[in-house]
Amino acid sequence: MACRRGVRYCLLTYRNRRIEFGMRKGIIWAVLFLTEFLFAAETGMVAGFVREAESGEFLSYVSVYLADKSMGTATNKQGYYVLSRVPEGKHTLIVSMIGYREERLEIDVRADKRLRRDFYLKPQPLGMEPVEVTAERARFEHEVDVGVRHVELSELKQIPGFVEQDLFRSLHMLPGVVSVSDFTSALYIRGGTMDQNLVLLDGVTVYNPYHLLGFFSTFILESLKGAELYTGGYPARYGGAISSVLDVEMKAGNSERIAGYGEIGLLTSKLVVEGPLPWGAKGSWLVAGRRTYIDAITWTLDKIFNPDFSIYLPYHFYDLQAKVNWDASERSRFTVSGFFGDDVLSLKGAEEEGYEEEEGVTDLDFRWGNGTLGLRWRYLFTPQLFSVLGFNATRYRVDSKVVERNGEEYYYRLRSGIGELGLQWGLSWFTAPEHVLEFGLEGKVIETSSIQEETDTVFYDLRDTFWLAAAYVQDKWEPTPFWVIETGMRGEYFSKGDYWRVSPRLGIKRRITAAWAIKAGAGLYYQYLCVPLPRDEMMLKMPVQFVQQWMPADERYPPLHSTLATLGTEHLFGKDMSLSVEAYFKDIRNIREATWFGGEGITTDTGDISMGQGYSYGAEVFLKRGSAWLGYSYSVTKYRFEDSDWFYPVHDSRHNVNFSFALPLGKGWNFTTAWVFGSGFPFTAQIGWYQHVNEEGEIDWMPISGRRGEVRYPPYHRLDAGFTKHFKLFKRYDAEFYIQVLNVYARRNVLFYDYEIDENGVTQREAVPMLPVPIPSFGIRARL
Known part of the structure; x- marks a missing residue:
């Protein structure tokens, strides 16, 4: 409506109203601040750590609350809790977690005073009723947990293993995680490839966490406290991967007594x-x-049976993990942790084919492995404010050498690797029971190398050094008992290519009832180092992970990035049963494929890299009750590169079902089993042959391939089972004998098809199975 009393009058009226509104707003803020100040003056705080009594290990996600349930919280990953704004007076503080005795403590809260109260929980004896509040309940009430799977060591031990229990192979039982064959433990998560996963051990990156060419993962299961797998929607403190984060934590060690565990x-x-x-x-x-x-x-x-050909395989791998924690004071803790492991294949004096023993000898020496070192200093400035300062060092290297001696010595050597040195600093501020702010800075220097030489000639010596800097802020806020909101922002700078990137993150949970909640999450993620996909489909299905060649982003090849959106719901049933359902969509850009991939590595100058994009969407259902898991996932994944149309990659599996449980049989016997089912993986079929004249003038039959990923193998399914018998070793130590069988009903799942053409020109196709027979394993383990 136009002003009819003059422009000057209207401007003066508008100014006066703005002044009046500003004064009213100032009065309101002043009242709120004064109320907050007066309220804070009449409240106090209680904070501390929660540990296991027998070992001194910090316990995560333990419920800590007042007896009248007016306020409560849960311990974080460091076992630390803070209850601020506790009303002045006497209260009963309750600490509870399933599997442990409930602890109650009378506290006297004084205005503007801080109480430090640590707890040591004792295991719950058998036969007693379980506590009412569990770690699952604490996470349900206080964490958004979009796309997060919390895995405890005790749960992994219930799943039959391939020769032994393995972390990565156990994670294959979770919805959204795909294994492309029985010969590799690599993780393909929500349409991503294995190099798009960030694997951390005590906060340090492990670039190639595999042994025996991919059969096993590198971590010793009994040395681990647990693991968290973020299949999407991970918070801003994580960066450098576009598909998932696997955060593995080692045990701190027993601070009460010397203890041991052994297994043969x-x-x-x-x-x-x-x-x-x-x-x-x-x-x-x-x-x-x-x-x-x-x-x-x-x-x-080989010595006993003396076969016609030697079966001696001079191969072994080893791992060494260590951790030391020193509590310098109640406020300060120093931690040093390390991991070192190698695979070694050493053939000394092997006879070269076509030579007599005295004429030609070949020595083979292949070594590849990881090494990590982490230093951490955790310091409590106040009960509400603590920081963690860390130094990280990690490396992965491959060193292969072939020496031939036939009068003169000739050798061929190929070396490659990746390593980094980094600093991290994080600050956590518990501003209120319902509000936690996190800040962090990170910097690392990364070096890659690839060297090929023969006797007196160096064919190439490629070394590259670059650095990454990052900063993040993250906020978790519970505005009401029914809402949990996590927001975050991560900024990164990558020196090679001069890339600046910003990644927003968001997660929201709304509890509809005390046991039912809906949640959603979204984020943008960047990755600056990747392993280009080999075009040869079989290289992804066979255990050849040790030849990984990490390639950084640069001016020609921008960093990988993905956009992920997730919507889900979860429900708690009773005290030990939960159901989670999530649907997601992921857009992937700047993925790379090696159009030629061989033992000499990848040189981007020769045009061997093809850029591409992809997308994945699906839904996942996870039902968990005690030690029983039931998971189902539906997913669709498609890729496209510069020289190809859209196709289904080798890890695209439409339907997957996973089921496992443990059953006590009495008298110390237990039965464990796991069953997996998956839709057939896509592959590129051979649809014909043509004749080709080679350099010697001979005619070779060459295959004609169909459309990429157009057809699929038969569905995959496998049943594993195992028995354990508990007993007393030397009448003193708790021990158990175990026997496990993989592929109980001898399912001949297809690894690939072998095509041949007979003398009549007719194509013959033969299926090559993965595990054609049941594979047994057995052993004994004991706690000392």
């Missing part, structure tokens, strides 16, 4: 020893080791 299996043995620091220092230590004896077994069989 069919192909491996392992030993874990832990205890308190000596000389009265507060803290703990842990050392774990594992070694295979494939070399010793095959050497023995």
Whole structure:
């Protein structure tokens, strides 16, 4: 409506009203601030750590609340809790977690005072009723948990293993996680490839977490506290991967007494020893080791049976993990952790085909493996404010050497690797029971190398060094008991290519009832290092992960990035049953494919890299009750590169069902089983042949391939089972004998089809199976 009393009058009226509104707003804020100040002056705070009584291990997601349930919280990953704004007076503080005795403590809260109260929970004896509040309940009430799977060591031990229990193979039982064959433990998650996963061990990156060419993962299961798998929607403190984050944490070690664990299996043995620091220092230590004896077994069989051809395989792998924690004071803790592991294949004096023993000898020496080192200093400035400062070092390297001696010595050597040095600093501020702010800075220097040489000639020596800097802010806010909101922002700079990137993150949960909630999450993610996909489909299905060649983003090849949106719901049934349903859509850009991939690596100058894009969408259902898991996932994944149309990649599996449970049989016997089903994987079929004249003038039949990923293998399914028998070793130590069988009903799942053409020109196709027969394994393990 136009002003009819003059422009000057209208402007003066508008100014006066703005002044009046500003004064009213100022009065309102002043009242709110004064109310907050007066309220805070009449409240206090209680904070502390929650540990396991027998080992001193910090416990995550323990419920801590007042008896009248007026306020409560849960411990974080460090086992720390804060209850602020507790009304002045006497209260009963309750600490509870399933599997442990409930602890109650009378506290006297004084205005503007801070109480430090630590708790040591004792295991719940058998036969007593379980506590009412569990870690699952605490996470349900206080965490958004979009696309997150919390995996405990005790749960992984209930799943039959391939020779032994393995972390990665156990994760294959979760919805959204795909395994492309029985010969690899690589993780393909929500349409992503195995190099798009960020794997962390105590906060340090592990670039190639595989052994035995991919059969096993590198972590010693009994040395781990647990793991968190983020299949999407991970918070802003994580960066550098576009598909998933696997955050693995080692045990801190037993701070109360010296304890041990030993296991002798069919192909491996392992030993874990832990205890308190000596000389009265507060803290703990842990050392774990594992070694295979494939070399010793095959050497023995070779000597006993003396076959026509030698079956001796001089191969082994080993792992060594260690961790030391020192509590310098109640506020300060220093931690040093490390992991070192290698695969070794060494053939000394092998006869070269076509030579007599005295004429030609070949030595082969292949070594590949990881090494990590992490230093952490956690310091509590106040009960509401603590920081973690860390130094990280990690490397993965491959070193292969072939020496031939036939009068003169000739050798061929190929070396490649990736390593990084980094600093991290994070700050957590518990501003209120319902509000936690996190800030962080990160910087790392990364070096890649690839060297090929023969005798006196160096064919190439490629080394590259670049750096990454990042900063993030993250906020978790519970405005009401029914809402949890997580927002975050991560900024990154990558020096090679001069890339600046910003990644927003968002997660929301709304509890509809005390046991039912809906949740949603979205985010943008970037990745600056990747392994280009080999065009040869079989290279992804076979265990060849040790030849990974990491390639950084640069001016020609921008960083990978993905956009992910997730919508889900979860429901708690009773005290030990939960149901989670999630649907997602992921858009993937700037993925790379190696159009030629061989042992000499990838050189981007020769045009061997094809850029592409992809997308994935699907739904996942996960039902969990005690030790029983039931998962189902539906997914669709499609890729397209510069020189191809849209196609289904080898890890696209439409339907997947996973089921596992453990059943006590009495008298110390337990039964465990797992069943998996998956739709057939796509492959490129051979649809014909043509004749080709080679350099010698001979005629070769060459295959004609159909459309890429157009047809599929038959559905995959497999049943595994195992029995364990508990007993007392030497009438003193808790021990158990186990026997496990993979592929119980001998399902001949197809690995690939072998095509041949007979003398009549007719194509013959033969299916090559993965595990054609049941595979048994057995062993004994004991706690010392």
